[in-house]
Amino acid sequence: MKKHRRIWALLISCIMLGSLVLTGCAAGTAPTGGSSPNQPVKDELVISVGYGMCSGGYDPIVGYGIYGYGIFHSTLLKFNEKIETEPDVAKEYKISDDGLTYTYTLRDDIKFSDGQALTASDVAFTYMKAKTSGSSVDLTMLEKAEAADPATVVFTLNKKWSAFASTTALLGIVPEHAYGEGYGDNPIGSGPFKVAQLDKEQQLIVVPNEYYYGQKPAFKKITILNLDEEAALAAAKSGTLDVVMVNPEYAEEKVPGMTLQSIKTVDNRGFNLPVIPEKLDADGKVIGNNVTSDIAIREALTIGIDRVTIIKNALNGIGVPAYGRVDALPWNNTPEFKDDRVDEAKAILEKAGWVDTDGDGIREKNGLKAEFKITGRSDDLQRYNLAVALSGDAKKLGINIIAEAAAWADAKAMSRNTPTCFGFGDYNPIDLYNGYYSKMMGQGISNTPSYSNPKVDEYIEKALAATTMQEAIEYWKLMQWDGQTGTSVDYPYLWLVNIDHTYFVRDGLDLGKQRLHPHGHGIPVIANLNEWSFSQ
Incomplete structure (x- = not known):
């Protein structure tokens, strides 16, 4: 029975990949990782990292990325490898003696993917919209968010809430000028990637945000496929995937040209x-x-x-x-x-x-x-x-x-x-x-x-x-x-x-320095997608 399921999964994956991956794979790129004198460096990836990435709704105001692995938006602060907050969009912040006022000073060189500057008004808009939209982001402690000037945003709390600083490392910032109906399926953000194509429940194609202020992605296109686990594993064995998340049931499988990587978590x-x-x-x-x-x-x-x-x-x-x-x-x-x-x-x-x-x-x-x-x-x-x-x-x-x-x-x-x-x-x-x-x-x-x-x-x-x-x-x-x-x-x-998050990874593909993964059914691996590269 298991063998029959695998054969069926392979057929399904071939059908899906035939119709989907043609949009995600360019002619002339290497079919496998690494490079050689006769093989160009691979500049596109096709991956499958669990369910949820191809559903749309990439709107931080309603909770997307709140566990810390959004790729389309930046946050005021960010978490480092020690799970400590450090500057990101904000250069610094200070807390008033009574613990009720948080003042953030922003960088002046950050733009959204449409080229418009990110300012304190966008930050204030994001937080007040998230507070009043009935979203999954808990901002009940926030009284108001105001832009004191283009580079300064002031948050006033209605009660002491020391965890607010951590929230500002998790809530992505949206542009006030571009936010509206349908935003979640084609978000404009200041993160390392932007959406090039979304076929809901099938595939998501992302490309670099040319205005991103941090480390630039090494790949010009990444296709994320929505495959069930058996289909994804079959596709990996056929050589058409570069990364595939697998649950422990399949972790002992052998996939030619790929190595199992197990990443520690607090999941x-x-x-x-x-x-x-x-x-x-x-x-x-x-x-x-x-x-x-x-x-x-x-x-x-x-x-x-x-x-x-x-x-x-x-x-x-x-x-x-x-x-x-x-x-x-x-x-x-x-x-x-x-x-x-x-x-x-x-x-x-x-x-x-x-x-x-x-x-x-x-x-x-x-x-x-x-x-x-x-x-x-x-x-x-x-x-x-x-x-x-x-x-x-x-x-x-x-x-x-x-x-x-x-x-x-x-x-x-x-x-x-x-x-x-x-x-x-x-x-x-x-x-x-x-x-x-x-x-x-x-x-x-x-x-x-x-x-x-x-x-x-x-x-x-x-x-x-x-x-x-x-x-x-x-x-x-x-x-x-x-x-x-x-x-x-x-x-x-x-x-x-x-649980460990386990992935089969194309030989030669470096996933960068992975943080301790949070909850997320395998998706947290993409949190540093802009740091991935093939070894030379």
């Missing part, structure tokens, strides 16, 4: 564990979970499961164990610990009254089985595989986890009652606020465990009130663990893995 996967017993919310919806609300269950799972085995079974061993929500980021303070402590986990359960009284392998307490459902996304094999692998591993503890697949919309809607496999990984520490702040309960997919710890809330509020990133980071760390309490010992999430 985590784990399950929310509701910390309150079942009840009805104000809308009559069931929230909470009678089994996971017992901290003994949550702690036993956290220390008793074997993450390495789960990663091996679900992801071909590709990824590293995750212990907290923000592993490897500057504000992480969840220490690694030894897991697979089965005997210790069983002792915790037994002390809490969870024992197997009927010999069926499932513990009970006061007539309640240590049994609950979890979901993995039906459109994401990685998440479903993790659900199944976790279910299998938890049986040794006497906990019966029933893994099911569900549509993502349904999984999210049920998540405050039925744990689901979430993926996070954000360069902005506000992700900790969304995940653990008590007042975020019921706000979309924020704080789905219904977690509340007054001390954690206090640290979060102090982190947001800080006037320097260094001060804020100290409080972000304390909310995870202060020596007595914190999220790391309340176990509202069961973190499993920071």
Whole structure:
């Protein structure tokens, strides 16, 4: 069956590539990487980096690029390899003593891809439009954005919000003069690339923005194809792709002329564990979970499961164990610990009254089985595989986890009652606020465990009130663990893995210096697309 799927995928890819890649490949360019005395240097690429890039909607005002890998727009600040902010469009910025005013001074040499200058008015327009458009960009803390002069933009906040500086490293700037209906499918920006052609759900062709102020791209055209994974892999084997993102299921394949590259990430996967017993919310919806609300269950799972085995079974061993929500980021303070402590986990359960009284392998307490459902996304094999692998591993503890697949919309809607496999990984520490702040309960997919710890809330509020990133980071760390309490010992999430992003890359193609990837299903590899080149 798998062989038949591969043959069908190859046929489909050939049909698609026959109609699409002709627009993306120029005659006379080398079909494979590198150069030789008889072979010109390749100046075009054809790549496939996962779903989403060919859907259009490249509008930062409604959330495009907010994880930090937009290629059409510039930001006031940017993140370096240490995930620290540094200047980009803004030369510098300062924060008022009361933490409510952020003043950015802009460079004067930046133009949009239509040749018009980027000014403070464009920045103010971008932020106020994003604030009032009902977008996915959270700017509720922004009172107003004003251009004091062409090179100075002043942001006034309605409350202290230290994470605002990180937001300015993620929100791309749009031109006031060119923004309107249809902008997201043909954006004008000040980033390294511009859209040359978009065939929705099929291909996106990008070319260099000749006005870009940073490192110029080495390629005159890059075609990004929307192929399912089997079709993309088949196309790579046929020699028509230069980069292809693959999920762990295919990472052991061999592709002639290509090498597998595995890039570390903070793109985590784990399950929310509701910390309150079942009840009805104000809308009559069931929230909470009678089994996971017992901290003994949550702690036993956290220390008793074997993450390495789960990663091996679900992801071909590709990824590293995750212990907290923000592993490897500057504000992480969840220490690694030894897991697979089965005997210790069983002792915790037994002390809490969870024992197997009927010999069926499932513990009970006061007539309640240590049994609950979890979901993995039906459109994401990685998440479903993790659900199944976790279910299998938890049986040794006497906990019966029933893994099911569900549509993502349904999984999210049920998540405050039925744990689901979430993926996070954000360069902005506000992700900790969304995940653990008590007042975020019921706000979309924020704080789905219904977690509340007054001390954690206090640290979060102090982190947001800080006037320097260094001060804020100290409080972000304390909310995870202060020596007595914190999220790391309340176990509202069961973190499993920071997945690796894996790609087959044409031999000789250099992907530049890749940052630690954020969440993004493989797309973050293009964040430095202007730095890619073939070795000479």
